[in-house]
Amino acid sequence: MSYVDEVLERVKAKNASEPEFLQAVEEVLDSLRPVIDANEEVYRKEAILERITEPDRQIKFRVPWVDDKGQVQVNTGYRVQFNNAIGPYKGGLRLHPSVNIGIIKFLGFEQIFKNSLTSLPIGGGKGGSDFDPKGKSDREVMAFCQSFITELYKYIGADQDVPAGDIGTGAREIGYMYGQYKRITGLYEGVLTGKGLTYGGSLARTEATGYGLLYLTEELFKSHGQSLEGKTVCVSGAGNVAIYAIQKAQQLGAKPVTCSDSTGWIYDPEGIDVELLKEVKEVKRARLTEYAAKRPSAEYHEKKNGEHGVWNIKCDIALPCATQNELDIEDAKALVANGVIAVCEGANMPTTLDATKYFQANGVWFVGGKAANAGGVATSALEMSQNSERLSWTFEEVDSKLQQIMVNIFHNIDDAAKRYGHEGDYVMGANIAGFEKVATAMIAQGVC
Secondary structure (H helix, E strand, C coil): CCHHHHHHHHHHHHCCCCHHHHHHHHHHHHHCHHHHHHCHHHHHHCCHHHHHCCCCEEEEEEEEEECCCCCEEEEEEEEEEEECCCCCEEEEEEECCCCCHHHHHHHHHHHHHHHHHCCCCCEEEEEEECCCCCCCCHHHHHHHHHHHHHHHHHHCECCCEEEECECCECHHHHHHHHHHHHHHHCCCCCCCCCCCHHHCCCCCCCCHHHHHHHHHHHHHHHHCCCCCCCCEEEECCCCHHHHHHHHHHHHCCCEECEEECCCEEEECCCCCCHHHHHHHHHHCCCCCHHHHHHCCCCEEEECCCCCCHHHHCCCCEEECCCCCCCECHHHHHHHHHCCCCEEECCCCCCECHHHHHHHHHCCCEEECHHHHCCHHHHHHHHHHHHHHHCCCCCHHHHHHHHHHHHHHHHHHHHHHHHHCCCCCCHHHHHHHHHHHHHHHHHHHCCCC
């Protein structure tokens, strides 16, 4: 049995109740076979695969807080510090009812390779809670965030572990967490990223993941002698990633025609009105029905069980920007039948493994989230740099650095795939390029 298969067997036996984590590990290790086989003796002796698939530590804790009715509520908090071979743990805090240890482990594992691809000195980690900020008052959100950080602060720090935002954790939540961290520790440091601009945040951070996704997509098309000009784009989601992916796509000459939220989706054949979408989602925090009510050209479709929504619309480019496993094999078949050219992931693992393989088998250019959505964490690392230097860069400076990082990521994953005889397999290229840097650092630092 090969080294990869041995480790996969152990991981599956040990983590049988964590399907998302197992999916991530299987996808990564399968695509690493060429590099593992070429270096099996060294990697096996150093137990690199066993060490990289086992978190440095998993922290689970109770989060009690008081709601507006005076009732005590209890949630569960998590932080998985996966690997810090190349820098402090770095990864977001997800606040959503679906959060469990398996999802946090999958996200933290993916983060190792994504962070490595940025070329910045940051390791992989992830955290969060099953708390749902939707429908909560500001005071309730503050009560939760303060309780959450009262426990988590023991394990984080500017040179140890630097959490950031994620689903459910925006500027409001980061602000409350940072205030509590500062209150407890007395330290004013870059321990959380995604902060407000008045207290150490970075310009372009809000736009970073969506903008970065399009910078990489643009470079992908350039490498094939094409441009984004005139291309029709289907986008899922209506959060930060989706909104700013839509905005940048329009700036680069493409026409995004869809977006979605948890209750329904929009098809707007004239192109999504970004300013209206921002007003509905960022200002009013409302549903997409309000977008449709104000936009005569838009069709609103309520989500129904078994319905595949935005992926049934004919497009050249698909950008899944919502959540994990949102694009399945039936969606993939519909997109391919409609002539899709490229699929680039704006969310973390939004495409199921069988859908990914279907795209690749049918000649679709497919770039996974490790590479395509790395713009967010890259700009978080740029925020860390600004905090360390006590400086604040202009939007243009940050945006320029972000664009160069994403262009470099594409060429690194493209080169890695070519080196191992799999030209055009950008999933394999991303995993190999991210893995090689981390594995080299792990070997250099000894058994730790």
